[in-house]
Amino acid sequence: MLKKGSKLNSILTGTCPKCQNESMYLNKNPYNLLSTLKMHEKCSHCGFRYQIEPSFFYGAMYVSYGLNVAIGIAVFIISYVFLHSSIETAFIAIVSALILLYPLVLRGSRNLYINMFVSYDPDSKV
Template identity: 45%
Template sequence: MRVFQILYSMWFNKCPRCHKGNVFVYKNPYRLKALFKLHEHCSSCNLQYEREPSFFYGAMYVSYALTSGWFIVWYVLYITVLNTMDTLWFALAMASSLIALSPLTLRWSRMLWLNFFVPYNPLKNQNT
């Protein structure tokens, strides 16, 4: 059950505690000038998103794991199914897909990092 709560919060960028308030100021992850803009706290349950200074530095490791997983899945697919493709084209396809997906990866990693520390509890209405 916890996995589905985390996935819901990640996919819709909702507060991990109440699943009602938006975490990011803008819903569009490709609005690059506002890519890192978060609300300070949840509009519904008042959860403070950045729990301490530099809290989201740990999300870099999550982002690294997500992009590494993406690369490994496509590399295994390449060597087993798409073996006729030139290696240079594969490298270009991987690089372009990682660049194109980086705003989504950033948001997912931040949401996953926040969900590691904040459990789903819709009844709690105080700051932690």
């Protein structure tokens, strides 16, 4: 499922979408909040520039919005429908989940966004 060359591999691991040999981020830990979004300028293996154009990752905000809505709906369904909690408890669960998953959503939205535009190339080399 997570074989090299699949989009899912690049999205979940945060590797270069072109060659999938190197992490795009300076720090692999997304919960290091000071460096959550700090990225390498380009891939040291294939030379792909991650900032394709100025302000490229502003589009990832829309992906982030969609991911947050999906998480909120999923947490609501789990807490309100399956666990039969009150609306107030479900709201607290949604806010808590969004706060806890914030760094993962930030990176995931960037990974998803760049993979919408760049495909894997097994022949990419410096």
